[in-house]
Amino acid sequence: MEIPYIFTPRKDTGMCNSKIAIWLFLASEVMLFGGFFSSYVYLRLGADYPWPERALPVMPGLINTFVLIFSSVTVVFAWVSLKLRKWGMFQIYMAITVLCAAIFMGLKAIEYNVKFHHQAVRLSDYTILEGHLDHIEGITDKKGHEVEADVIHVKVNKLTFSTVRFHKPWVEEMIRQAEVNKATITLGSPLKIEGQEVPSGTALTVSLLNQIKKNHLASRSNNAEVRTEALRDAWVTEKAKVGNEGKQGWQMASNVNIDMDAIAGQLKVETSSIVFQVTPPTELWFPQRDIKEGATQSKLRDDTVIDGEMLESPVAFHNLDAIDFRYVVMKAEEKGIDPEKAIENTWLIKNNEEAREAWEWNKEQMVILQEELTKGYGLDKNGKPNREPTLTERYRIGWQDFAAKAEKVNKGHEAFNMKEQFMGPNYEHRAPAHTFPHLHIPRELVFLSGKFTPAWNTYYAIYFTMTFLHGLHVIGGAIVLSYYLFRGKKMYQTNPEWLANRVEVGGLFWHFVDLVWIFLFPILYLM
Amino acid sequence: MADSVEHIKKTARLYLLIGAVLFIFTGVTVAVAKIPMLDVGKHGFDTMDMILGLAIASFKASLVGYIFMHLNHEKKAIYWIFFGAIMFFGFMIFLFMFAKYDPIHFNGFQLGIPN
Numbered sequence: 001m002e003i004p005y006i007f008t009p010r011k012d013t014g015m016c017n018s019k020i021a022i023w024l025f026l027a028s029e030v031m032l033f034g035g036f037f038s039s040y041v042y043l044r045l046g047a048d049y050p051w052p053e054r055a056l057p058v059m060p061g062l063i064n065t066f067v068l069i070f071s072s073v074t075v076v077f078a079w080v081s082l083k084l085r086k087w088g089m090f091q092i093y094m095a096i097t098v099l100c101a102a103i104f105m106g107l108k109a110i111e112y113n114v115k116f117h118h119q120a121v122r123l124s125d126y127t128i129l130e131g132h133l134d135h136i137e138g139i140t141d142k143k144g145h146e147v148e149a150d151v152i153h154v155k156v157n158k159l160t161f162s163t164v165r166f167h168k169p170w171v172e173e174m175i176r177q178a179e180v181n182k183a184t185i186t187l188g189s190p191l192k193i194e195g196q197e198v199p200s201g202t203a204l205t206v207s208l209l210n211q212i213k214k215n216h217l218a219s220r221s222n223n224a225e226v227r228t229e230a231l232r233d234a235w236v237t238e239k240a241k242v243g244n245e246g247k248q249g250w251q252m253a254s255n256v257n258i259d260m261d262a263i264a265g266q267l268k269v270e271t272s273s274i275v276f277q278v279t280p281p282t283e284l285w286f287p288q289r290d291i292k293e294g295a296t297q298s299k300l301r302d303d304t305v306i307d308g309e310m311l312e313s314p315v316a317f318h319n320l321d322a323i324d325f326r327y328v329v330m331k332a333e334e335k336g337i338d339p340e341k342a343i344e345n346t347w348l349i350k351n352n353e354e355a356r357e358a359w360e361w362n363k364e365q366m367v368i369l370q371e372e373l374t375k376g377y378g379l380d381k382n383g384k385p386n387r388e389p390t391l392t393e394r395y396r397i398g399w400q401d402f403a404a405k406a407e408k409v410n411k412g413h414e415a416f417n418m419k420e421q422f423m424g425p426n427y428e429h430r431a432p433a434h435t436f437p438h439l440h441i442p443r444e445l446v447f448l449s450g451k452f453t454p455a456w457n458t459y460y461a462i463y464f465t466m467t468f469l470h471g472l473h474v475i476g477g478a479i480v481l482s483y484y485l486f487r488g489k490k491m492y493q494t495n496p497e498w499l500a501n502r503v504e505v506g507g508l509f510w511h512f513v514d515l516v517w518i519f520l521f522p523i524l525y526l527m
Numbered sequence: 528m529a530d531s532v533e534h535i536k537k538t539a540r541l542y543l544l545i546g547a548v549l550f551i552f553t554g555v556t557v558a559v560a561k562i563p564m565l566d567v568g569k570h571g572f573d574t575m576d577m578i579l580g581l582a583i584a585s586f587k588a589s590l591v592g593y594i595f596m597h598l599n600h601e602k603k604a605i606y607w608i609f610f611g612a613i614m615f616f617g618f619m620i621f622l623f624m625f626a627k628y629d630p631i632h633f634n635g636f637q638l639g640i641p642n
Contacts, residue, residue: 014602023605027612034616042623053572058557065553073546076595080542083535373570376563390571511595518587521553522580526560527572 007498022505026512029473033516036466040523043458050326050391052459053527059421060107061525065517067107071100072514075481075507082500087492090503094485097510101478108471114424115452115460119150121315121441122448126331127346130322131436132427133315139285142176147285149316150449152293155308157281159185160273161209162303163216168206170302174284175204183282188275204276212274219268226266230258273305281308288313288449313443319427319436321399323348323355329395343395347445354437358397358405365401365411366394399425399436406435463524470520473513480506545594549587556583 005017013020044051078093121129135146178185185204190197193215234256292299298306325343332342348355369389377386401411420426454461484503491499559565559579568575592598
């Protein structure tokens with residue numbers, strides 16, 4: 001079937017069908033992104049923690065803005081080339097546009113990667129620490145990599161698995177770790193599966209758990225059937241009794257009971273949980289996100305109960321590159337406590353010399369900054385400075401500040417190079433100057449620990465949602481434009497105007513992608 | 528749309544000019560956010576910076592829409608479609624104003640503050 005009005009305008013609309021279609025699509029896109037921008041406003045205004053304003057490195061976002069604007073110009077020139085019937089020029093401009101899309105996504109990937117490897121910890125006193133974790137010597141994961149120092153160590157003597165909820169990879173990992181530690185995980189008491197006895201001491205395997213699960217589900221299903229049938233019989237008997245004719249169900253319900261003794265022979269043993277012994281009791285580690293730890297008993301997210309003493313499981317920062325007291329200040333102000341006093345009473349300041357030094361240095365820097373601001377902008381009528389240091393400057397010591405401190409320059413003076421503006425601090429290069437503190441945090445002080453992922457806070461949730469959705473649009477647009485670049489020749493030879501219209505439509509989408517970024521960049525990177 | 532060859536040749540220069548303006552104003556957006564001397568309002572980010580930042584972004588977006596997306600000489604139907612979407616967008620953005628009627632108030636996790 002031939003699609004009508006692909007290069008000649010319809011009389012009623014005055015446009016080709018594809019043009020009106022893309023505008024309808026763009027209208028729906030405006031509404032889609034509008035919903036997310038609205039969510040951003042709502043989350044920012046309603047945040048119950050200090051919103052991380054101007055938290056992202058500007059350079060990657062700025063370069064990406066230039067790249068997208070440049071590609072908007074090249075896509076429009078690709079269209080112009082087609083209108084002027086210059087196929088070669090069209091190819092060049094379109095190739096540059098697609099290349100720009102690739103550069104944009106490449107930079108985005110670098111940005112995401114840096115965040116996914118950057119650790120944040122919130123202590124129970126609201127101090128927030130950022131940086132990179134130590135690796136625990138001698139403890140490796142299944143790929144042979146040393147694990148990061150953010151795991152929970154437990155000396156396990158007993159494991160109770162939920163038969164229906166156990167998570168296969170976690171079971172396999174426990175078996176692997178036990179093997180490494182030369183310990184065995186074996187069935188605690190004998191069990192019957194489909195009439196066959198499984199003796200106690202049988203080694204834990206995923207297939208054994210699967211058999212137990214299958215048997216449990218079959219028993220549960222059988223028992224439900226038997227009980228339902230018995231209940232039905234009880235109702236029939238009750239209704240048939242003399243004097244019960246015409247009575248409502250609720251009037252008889254209290255007399256309807258299942259005779260459990262009568263059905264006991266038909267019921268099968270259900271095994272909703274199954275106990276395994278660990279011999280000898282051995283140290284196993286669990287990622288902190290998977291476990292709710294306790295002193296003598298812990299629980300995994302798949303309902304596995306771990307009996308055993310929790311061992312020391314500190315979070316260890318190899319390089320602590322930011323200390324953020326803004327949340328402490330916010331909470332102190334809510335309670336009418338002097339913010340600086342609250343900061344000086346935090347665990348970090350009381351227990352870590354390097355952090356205390358950094359805090360003192362930052363306070364000195366604030367005096368210098370305030371002097372500069374007063375000198376530059378003067379005082380108001382009441383003798384108060386017209387400009388004062390921001391909350392971030394006063395209460396957050398970022399990696400640039402640590403770098404400035406190590407290089408003995410003032411806060412705000414750029415003590416970092418271009419690469420560091422992209423990737424964050426170059427730890428190796430800065431190690432000899434002892435720029436970044438090392439720190440061990442006892443587990444009981446850790447309230448929340450994780451990478452800078454959408455789960456960290458609502459700011460990163462909306463940042464990743466909006467930029468990822470935008471990134472998908474960049475990829476989608478690039479695929480469509482690549483199609484015109486590589487497969488458009490036939491269309492061009494049939495009728496150049498056909499391809500020109502298609503490119504105009506694709507270009508409209510591409511401009512929209514640029515337009516969204518024009519707002520995303522200042523909102524996420526500069527505000 | 529006036530898509531004659533002469534017109535297109537003439538507008539090609541305009542596209543370049545708009546591209547340059549967009550580049551310059553991107554630089555301006557970053558400059559007013561990062562250079563203390565150009566900081567409007569109070570020191571650091573505040574409402575004035577937000578208004579200025581969004582005003583520049585809106586100006587840039589309108590150039591993209593007006594020139595690159597040819598909204599300066601489009602058919603009436605397109606304007607109606609776009610108008611509807613923009614109205615919806617405007618309404619969505621101000622939805623947060625109803626948040627104060629939200630019956631659920633979250634006051635943060637109740638943990639001790641250091642003494």
